[in-house]
Amino acid sequence: MDLGLKGKGVVVTGGSKGIGFACAKAFLEEGARVGIVSRSRENIEQARAALPGVYGIAADLSDADAAAGAIAAMTAHLGAIDVLVNSAGAAKRTPPDELTPQAYRAAMDAKYFSYVNAIDPVVKAMAARGSGVIVNVVGNGGKVASRVHIPGGAANAALMLVTAGLATAYAPRGARVVAINPGGTETGRVAEGLAAEARLSGIDVEEARRASVARIPLGRMASPEEIANAVLFLASDKASYITGVSISMDGAANPVVV
Numbered sequence: 001m002d003l004g005l006k007g008k009g010v011v012v013t014g015g016s017k018g019i020g021f022a023c024a025k026a027f028l029e030e031g032a033r034v035g036i037v038s039r040s041r042e043n044i045e046q047a048r049a050a051l052p053g054v055y056g057i058a059a060d061l062s063d064a065d066a067a068a069g070a071i072a073a074m075t076a077h078l079g080a081i082d083v084l085v086n087s088a089g090a091a092k093r094t095p096p097d098e099l100t101p102q103a104y105r106a107a108m109d110a111k112y113f114s115y116v117n118a119i120d121p122v123v124k125a126m127a128a129r130g131s132g133v134i135v136n137v138v139g140n141g142g143k144v145a146s147r148v149h150i151p152g153g154a155a156n157a158a159l160m161l162v163t164a165g166l167a168t169a170y171a172p173r174g175a176r177v178v179a180i181n182p183g184g185t186e187t188g189r190v191a192e193g194l195a196a197e198a199r200l201s202g203i204d205v206e207e208a209r210r211a212s213v214a215r216i217p218l219g220r221m222a223s224p225e226e227i228a229n230a231v232l233f234l235a236s237d238k239a240s241y242i243t244g245v246s247i248s249m250d251g252a253a254n255p256v257v258v
Contacts, residue, residue, distance in 0.1 A: 003236035006031030009078040010235075011071070013061060013118050014088030015054075016043035018187035019137055022224035023085050023231050025051055030232065035074045037061065037088060037118075061088050062109040067117035080129060083235045084122045087137040089114035090189045091152025093196035099150065107151030112158050119177075123166055127173035133235045136163050136179040137227065138246060143181060144254050148196040156181070160246045167244030176243040178234050183250025184212055184221040218251035 010027045014020035015036025027034045028051055035055040038044050044056035055077050059070035075081060091107030115136060126132025141149045142156025160179055167177040184190055191205075198208040213220060227249060233239055234247075248254065 001238070003030055003232055003238060005083075005232065005236055008032045008082040009035075009080050010083040010085065011035045011037065011074050011078070011081050011118075011122070012085045012087060013037045013114070014086070014137075016040065016047040016056070018087070018189065019182065019185065019224045019227045020085070020087035021047055021051075022228035023087060023137075024054055026225070026228040026232050027083075027085075027235075028053060032083070033078050035078050037070050037074070039088075061114040061117050064113075064117045064120075067114075068121055071118060071121045075125070081122055081125065082132055084118065084132075084134045085137065085231055085235070086115045086118055086134070088118070091149070091155055093148045093152070093193040094150075095148055095196055095200040096150060104151040104154070107155045108158075111152060111155040115159055116162065119162070119166070123170055123175055123177065126175040127170050130174035132175045134166075134175070134177045135231050135234050136177070137231065138163070138179045138181050140181040140183045140248055140250050140254065143246075143248070143256075146193075148193060148200060163246055164244045171243055176240075178239075178243055179246040180227060180230055180234070181246050181248045181250070182222060182227050183248070183253050184216060185227060186221050186223055190221065216251040216253045217255075220251070222249060222251065 010032045012020050012024045015024040016038035024036050037057050039060050041058040044058050048056050057070045059066045061067045089110040091111050138159045139156045141153035163179040194208045198205045
């Protein structure tokens with residue numbers, strides 16, 4: 001299927017690793033002009049070595065000025081940003097007895113504000129131009145509470161509200177905003193969560209992993225590439241009537257209606 005993404009200007013935050021890296025790679029393979037953002041210059045350079053032609057900027061997106069600067073630099077290099085994929089930032093998985101109020105604030109900075117700070121200048125430019133798509137890779141922790149992901153889940157829930165609200169506000173002006181909520185996915189972030197769950201339950205990490213997979217009817221975690229495939233579809237004109245929704249990708253681990 002030709003998704004019509006050739007020549008599109010695409011920015012992927014958190015594009016140096018995990019799901020973000022898989023998204024950047026998939027967009028490049030579709031012929032898009034791709035830029036990635038990461039906090040780490042080293043990670044950017046490693047990703048660029050694996051993704052010939054990608055443009056990279058190191059920036060801390062939890063800082064609004066740094067995010068605005070990164071988006072401006074991306075626009076100067078790529079031209080108009082047709083697609084923004086947010087996959088940067090993750091709240092640390094922490095057992096509840098180890099939480100502090102500072103952990104909740106850190107989670108909002110790491111996940112919520114890293115997304116919002118990138119979204120704000122992009123969605124306004126898309127609305128002024130009359131077209132564009134934002135895909136937020138959020139996480140099912142915003143729908144289904146996990147005892148080791150409470151602050152991060154709260155940030156995810158807030159991002160789902162932002163997704164729905166901005167989609168409603170900007171649909172009349174040509175911009176779509178959607179979210180994907182991955183469940184267990186083979187990334188370093190999930191490995192961190194399994195380690196926290198193991199500490200809380202008094203088991204080893206491999207046992208925690210087996211228990212996690214056992215709760216997934218499909219019998220395995222997702223690959224980053226499978227999440228990226230969904231992102232590409234949602235970013236394309238094939239999904240032109242999909243906006244304002246958060247789509248779960250958890251292998252039916254949480255079989256709920258909404």
